[in-house]
Amino acid sequence: MKIVLGLSIVLAIAPVAQAADVEAGKAKVATVCAACHGAAGVSVSDAIPNLAAQRPGYIEAQLKALKDGTRKNAIMNAIAAQLSAEDMANVAAYFAAQTGAATGAKSALLPNVVKTSVTFPEGYKDTFTKYHTINFPATKQVRYYYANKAAVTSAKAGKPLPEDSVLFAEVYAAKLDAENKPVMGGDGFYVAEKLILYTAMARGAGWGRDIPEMLRNGDWNYAVFTTDKQHRPGVNQAECLACHKPLDKTSYTFTLKQLADAK
Numbered sequence: 731m732k733i734v735l736g737l738s739i740v741l742a743i744a745p746v747a748q749a750a751d752v753e754a755g756k757a758k759v760a761t762v763c764a765a766c767h768g769a770a771g772v773s774v775s776d777a778i779p780n781l782a783a784q785r786p787g788y789i790e791a792q793l794k795a796l797k798d799g800t801r802k803n804a805i806m807n808a809i810a811a812q813l814s815a816e817d818m819a820n821v822a823a824y825f826a827a828q829t830g831a832a833t834g835a836k837s838a839l840l841p842n843v844v845k846t847s848v849t850f851p852e853g854y855k856d857t858f859t860k861y862h863t864i865n866f867p868a869t870k871q872v873r874y875y876y877a878n879k880a881a882v883t884s885a886k887a888g889k890p891l892p893e894d895s896v897l898f899a900e901v902y903a904a905k906l907d908a909e910n911k912p913v914m915g916g917d918g919f920y921v922a923e924k925l926i927l928y929t930a931m932a933r934g935a936g937w938g939r940d941i942p943e944m945l946r947n948g949d950w951n952y953a954v955f956t957t958d959k960q961h962r963p964g965v966n967q968a969e970c971l972a973c974h975k976p977l978d979k980t981s982y983t984f985t986l987k988q989l990a991d992a993k
């Protein structure tokens with residue numbers, strides 16, 4: 731009796747065998763996954779795993795866990811959420827069929843995803859509204875958030891952020907005390923010591939055109955600027971797009987509420 735019951739449960743939860751379509755998997759990888767994992771499963775950076783020659787069952791299991799949230803990673807949760815069981819089987823079969831990478835090999839970033847139309851917002855200190863500040867204990871940084879008038883006006887009116895919106899953040903290293911802990915200012919935020927970089931997101935007509943749908947944030951583009959206001963080399967915009975993608979209800983921004991409450 732016990733044995734029969736156990737067997738029937740195993741059969742009931744056993745996955746239905748999918749005949750994987752390697753060509754469909756290849757096409758999906760070329761447009762989306764390649765931005766980070768490389769077109770042949772050799773990734774673009776040390777922070778992103780190679781998938782070439784990985785076991786297909788493992789790839790599928792990870793994608794399922796990333797989709798249902800039992801495995802947590804903001805970028806991959808957003809991507810896996812958009813994959814069907816069929817997509818998962820297809821990309822898994824494709825990656826499994828690729829040759830494993832040589833040690834240290836890296837794929838190039840995808841030009842259509844790296845390309846950004848965001849330019850440095852000269853004069854932002856005079857024309858933008860400073861609407862929010864956040865401490866980052868893990869990195870000992872403090873960030874100041876700014877938005878241009880078009881963005882502030884729409885946020886206050888409860889409307890989606892319009893074309894020509896610019897959101898911009900200054901990223902500072904906090905001043906550290908003798909114990910290497912950030913010094914707290916009277917306002918409850920770390921005392922800023924040294925500007926490290928700027929991050930930005932902005933919207934313009936047609937700017938999302940060349941970005942694949944699974945990554946596209948409408949017509950928003952992203953950028954990172956160095957302290958001398960130049961585009962920081964090697965920024966993979968796919969990471970920005972993937973992480974902000976689930977926020978389509980709030981114009982792809984995390985801080986829309988703070989923006990609407992800006993003084």
Ligand code: HEC
Pocket residue numbers: 758759762763764765766767777778779781788789790792793802803805806809813821968969970972
């Ligand atoms: C924007 C970059 C990015 C894109 C695009 C992307 N990934 Fe990932 N992927 C990552 C990162 C980063 C990780 C590591 C996650 C972690 O640390 O848990 C990862 C992890 C994975 C893993 C787990 C690997 C392991 O060794 O456990 C799988 C499987 C995977 N991705 C599949 C895909 C597939 C399939 C696509 C395309 C549909 C895709 N990814 C697109 C960045 C990306």
Ligand code: HEC
Pocket residue numbers: 804805864873875897898899929930931952953954965966967969970971973974982983984985986
């Ligand atoms: C791992 C997820 C993640 C990635 C990757 C990411 N962001 Fe964000 N971003 C956030 C979160 C969360 C916030 C909310 C405030 C904060 O934590 O800074 C944010 C806020 C922002 C803001 C302020 C407006 C807003 O949405 O609230 C800008 C500008 C921004 N990010 C730009 C970028 C750029 C440029 C990149 C790529 C280089 C990027 N982000 C990559 C998670 C991410």
